[in-house]
Every structure is written in structure tokens, then in C-alpha cells.
Amino acid sequence: MWNQTRVFSVLGVAYPIVQGPLGGFSSQRLTAGVSNFGGLGGFGAHGMEPEAIRDVIAEIRSLTSKPFAMNLWISMEDEGARTSGEVEFQRAASAIAPHIERLGGPAPVFTPYRPIRFEDQARVVLDAKVPVFSFIYGIPPREILDEARRQKIVMMGTATTVDEAIALEHAGVDIVIASGFEAGGHRGSFLRSSEDSLTGTMSLVPQTVDAVSIPVVAAGGIADARGIAAAFALGAEGVQMGTVFLACEESGAHPVHREAICSGRATRTGLTRGFTGRLARGIRNELMDQMNRPGTEILPYPLQRSLMRNLAIPAQKAGNAELLALWAGQSANLARCADVHELLQALVDGAAARLNR
Incomplete structure (x- = not known):
């Protein structure tokens, strides 16, 4: 068998x-x-x-x-996680601050890495x-x-x-x-x-x-x-x-994330460091394209991951799939x-x- x-x-x-x-x-x-x-x-x-x-x-x-x-x-x-400070944090936060403000979320606040x-x-x-x-x-x-x-x-x-x-x-x-x-x-x-x-x-x-x-x-x-x-x-x-x-009802993914996978719109995925500081694959959207632009400040892992949560929470609340990290593989459809x-x-x-x- x-x-x-x-x-x-x-x-x-x-x-x-x-x-x-x-x-x-x-x-x-x-x-x-x-x-x-x-x-x-x-x-x-x-x-x-x-x-x-x-x-x-x-x-x-x-x-x-x-x-x-x-x-x-x-x-x-990753290298630099323990030495990266508030100056680096504010530079990285500037990439997502306009989205957070538009969604009505609180501005990111620097806290020392633990x-x-x-x-x-x-x-x-x-x-x-x-x-x-x-x-x-x-x-x-x-x-x-x-x-x-x-x-x-x-x-x-x-x-x-x-x-x-x-x-x-x-x-x-x-x-x-x-x-x-x-x-x-x-x-x-x-x-x-x-x-x-x-x-x-x-x-x-x-x-x-x-x-x-x-x-x-x-x-x-x-x-x-x-x-x-x-x-x-x-x-x-x-x-x-x-x-x-991840697409199953029992997973811990937000409904917006699950819908993005199951909607038939997950035709394009891409690789980015912009969501966590480490290379990972997700569904291509406005946020990924922005974070992949040359010159965008990316913090070391896990600092970037923590920073992006400041956008994820209001984006989930608003149901905005274009501003979320939508992890998915190439066979998502x-x-x-x-x-x-x-x-x-x-x-x-x-x-x-x-x-x-």
C-alpha cells in the first residue's frame, strides 16, 4: 500500500x-x-x-x-538584531507609516529587542x-x-x-x-x-x-x-x-488570508525579505511590491517581523488583503x-x- x-x-x-x-x-x-x-x-x-x-x-x-x-x-x-536601534527602526517604519495612518492604527513605537x-x-x-x-x-x-x-x-x-x-x-x-x-x-x-x-x-x-x-x-x-x-x-x-x-477552517490564519488563498486570485507569488527580514514566499500584493523596491529599509530578523505587526493588525481589522503578508506557496490556487x-x-x-x- x-x-x-x-x-x-x-x-x-x-x-x-x-x-x-x-x-x-x-x-x-x-x-x-x-x-x-x-x-x-x-x-x-x-x-x-x-x-x-x-x-x-x-x-x-x-x-x-x-x-x-x-x-x-x-x-x-540575524546579524545586527542586537545592535539595531531607534534610528534604524524609524527609517524602516517610514515605509509602512502612511498605510497605518490611513487605516487608523497607532504609530509604531520603538522598544528594545528582547x-x-x-x-x-x-x-x-x-x-x-x-x-x-x-x-x-x-x-x-x-x-x-x-x-x-x-x-x-x-x-x-x-x-x-x-x-x-x-x-x-x-x-x-x-x-x-x-x-x-x-x-x-x-x-x-x-x-x-x-x-x-x-x-x-x-x-x-x-x-x-x-x-x-x-x-x-x-x-x-x-x-x-x-x-x-x-x-x-x-x-x-x-x-x-x-x-x-493554512486554507483550512481550523488553521490560525485570518479569514482575509484564507480567502486570498481560496479565491482563485493567488496566481502570483513572490519572494521578499520585507515582511520579516528573512526571505519568504507569499501572494504578490501591493505591500510586497512596495517592500521589494530598491532602497526600502529592512530590519534584521526578527525586528522586521515585529515592526510589520503594527500594520498587520489594522489591515486585518479593515479586511485589506493588499496590506497583509499573505504567506502561500506556488500551488496556492x-x-x-x-x-x-x-x-x-x-x-x-x-x-x-x-x-x-
């Missing part, structure tokens, strides 16, 4: 379908819904304080007894003995990997190049997620710059499969059963899907607004029809 792969066995799930962690748009309800169906639900906790992560894990466990993943970013800040340590977040994840620990933007320190192994926590690392996949295997990771540049949001390059790691899924997956011995999960541009069948034909033993789950059970049933039935022939 198509679903009985090493990913199926290692994760202890019924179907090797992994829900992308969705960053700030995760929800406990979506994570549990995917896991209860038989896939692997995921929750992106990279911007959360350790205590909040502990609460999220407890709530997910109250909603499901099945395996789920907690996702963290290894690299939590970092969140990956090690503190990881401590909570390990102490909670979550079933699966997934991560992007690097490889955790050896002591964290060793403890996860002792706790029998499955580790999944994300690679955007073949060299990154090899590095993850050498570190002892159980599963590698090969993420092509078609993927929405942040992909997590760590050996070279994001701009120098833009390999497509069709090229990245088979090369990764040939380069490593651990199971490979394909990610990037997979939005329906045809994409699942194609990924398996390339040698993947599972798929990770993000945008299609294949997504269908549905509840998570309906989506997964269609994916499983479609994959079986194609792969069990």
Missing part, C-alpha cells in the same frame, strides 16, 4: 502526510485534527516564549493521543517528551540531539539543498524534509544564503534521496493527490504540505477551503487511487 513507507513506520502515523508547521498561523485545533485523522499534525512555535510552548503542548495533548510535531527555528536572529533563546524553547519540548521535534534554519547542538535520542523523540530537519540534507543525516536526524523553493513562507536555508539555495522540489527531492539513507519527505508546491504521487515517483516516502492546511478531515480524506483517497495501481 502507498502509505506503508519508512516515514509511516518512524512517525507511527497511518499516512505519511505531514502538516507544515505554519509559523504564527498554527493552531492546536488544526494540529490535533491532522493527527487524529492519521497524518502528522505540526505546530510552529518559533516566536513563542517557553511557558507558552508548554501550554500549547498540553492543549494539543488534550485534543489528541496521536503523534504530533513541535517545530522550532534553530537560528533565532531575544528568545532556542535552547530555552528546546528545553520545554524535550521535557514534554513530544513525539516529534522538527526544526529549520540549522541543526541543534549535539547535546540537544543526544537528549532527544535518549527520550526516543523523532527528529525531523529541513534541508533546502542536498548539502544541508547530508549535514542533517550526519547529525543523526531521523527524517529529512527536502523543501523546494515553491514552498510558502520561510524554507530555512542554513549552509548558504536563502537566495543561493533556491532549488525546486522536482530537482531537490531525487538528488536528496540519492544522497542520504534516511527517509525523505518532499515539501514545496504539493497541494493535492497528484503532487503526492509525483513526490513518491521522485523517491520521497512522505510529503509535507503547508498552504493547503490548488488549495480548497475545507475542514481538515475533508481535505485529508480527499488526499488519501486520491493518493491511493494513483499509487496503488
Whole structure:
């Protein structure tokens, strides 16, 4: 049967379908819904304080007894984040201040940067003995990997190049997620710059499969059963899907964001550093085009991410999709607004029809 792969066995799930962690748009309800169906639900906790992560894990466990993943970013800040001050903040804020004023929102106010340590977040994840620990933007320190192994926590690392996949295997990771540049949001390059790691899924997956011995999960541009069948034909033993789950009713995305994906207008996506300070893919709109103009001041991650929230809140309130960061992959127009059970049933039935022939 198509679903009985090493990913199926290692994760202890019924179907090797992994829900992308969705960053700030995760929800406990979506994570549990995917896991209860038989896939692997995921929750992106990279911007959360350790205590909040502990609460999220407890709530997910109250909603499901099945395996789920907690996702963290290894690299939590970019160069300059700790030295950037009010002068830089005001220059960057000038790009969005007219939009905020027009929407009736309060002007951005500078506050000193207060970092969140990956090690503190990881401590909570390990102490909670979550079933699966997934991560992007690097490889955790050896002591964290060793403890996860002792706790029998499955580790999944994300690679955007073949060299990154090899590095993850050498570190002892159980599963590698090969993420092509078609993927929405942040992909997590760590050996070279994001701009120098833009390999497509069709090229990245088979090369990764040939380069490593651990199971490979394909990610990037997979939005329906045809994409699942194609990924398996390339040698993947599972798929990770993000945008299609972002469009589900159970996701933490704002209705304006979900509507932008499901409206049929997500025909053009683009890459930008303007929304967070790190390169990421979303639906092309007025805000992305503005932030991509030469000369626009962009703060280091996560300062730019925090700044842009000053615009996101009034833009959401006004229902203005042109002034929001609308994360989505290149196959966004294949997504269908549905509840998570309906989506997964269609994916499983479609994959079986194609792969069990």
C-alpha cells in the first residue's frame, strides 16, 4: 500500500502526510485534527516564549493521543538584531507609516529587542517528551540531539539543498524534509544564503534521496493527490504540505488570508525579505511590491517581523488583503477551503487511487 513507507513506520502515523508547521498561523485545533485523522499534525512555535510552548503542548495533548510535531527555528536572529536601534527602526517604519495612518492604527513605537533563546524553547519540548521535534534554519547542538535520542523523540530537519540534507543525516536526524523553493513562507536555508539555495522540489527531492539513507519527505508546491504521487515517483516516502492546511477552517490564519488563498486570485507569488527580514514566499500584493523596491529599509530578523505587526493588525481589522503578508506557496490556487478531515480524506483517497495501481 502507498502509505506503508519508512516515514509511516518512524512517525507511527497511518499516512505519511505531514502538516507544515505554519509559523504564527498554527493552531492546536488544526494540529490535533491532522493527527487524529492519521497524518502528522505540526505546530510552529518559533516566536513563542517557553511557558507558552508548554501550554500549547498540553492543549494539543488534550485534543489528541496521536503523534504530533513541535517545530522550532534553530537560528533565532540575524546579524545586527542586537545592535539595531531607534534610528534604524524609524527609517524602516517610514515605509509602512502612511498605510497605518490611513487605516487608523497607532504609530509604531520603538522598544528594545528582547531575544528568545532556542535552547530555552528546546528545553520545554524535550521535557514534554513530544513525539516529534522538527526544526529549520540549522541543526541543534549535539547535546540537544543526544537528549532527544535518549527520550526516543523523532527528529525531523529541513534541508533546502542536498548539502544541508547530508549535514542533517550526519547529525543523526531521523527524517529529512527536502523543501523546494515553491514552498510558502520561510524554507530555512542554513549552509548558504536563502537566495543561493533556491532549488525546486522536482530537482531537490531525487538528488536528496540519492544522497542520504534516511527517509525523505518532499515539501514545496504539493497541494493535492497528484503532487503526492509525483513526490513518491521522485523517491520521497512522505510529503509535507503547508498552504493547503493554512486554507483550512481550523488553521490560525485570518479569514482575509484564507480567502486570498481560496479565491482563485493567488496566481502570483513572490519572494521578499520585507515582511520579516528573512526571505519568504507569499501572494504578490501591493505591500510586497512596495517592500521589494530598491532602497526600502529592512530590519534584521526578527525586528522586521515585529515592526510589520503594527500594520498587520489594522489591515486585518479593515479586511485589506493588499496590506497583509499573505504567506502561500506556488500551488496556492490548488488549495480548497475545507475542514481538515475533508481535505485529508480527499488526499488519501486520491493518493491511493494513483499509487496503488
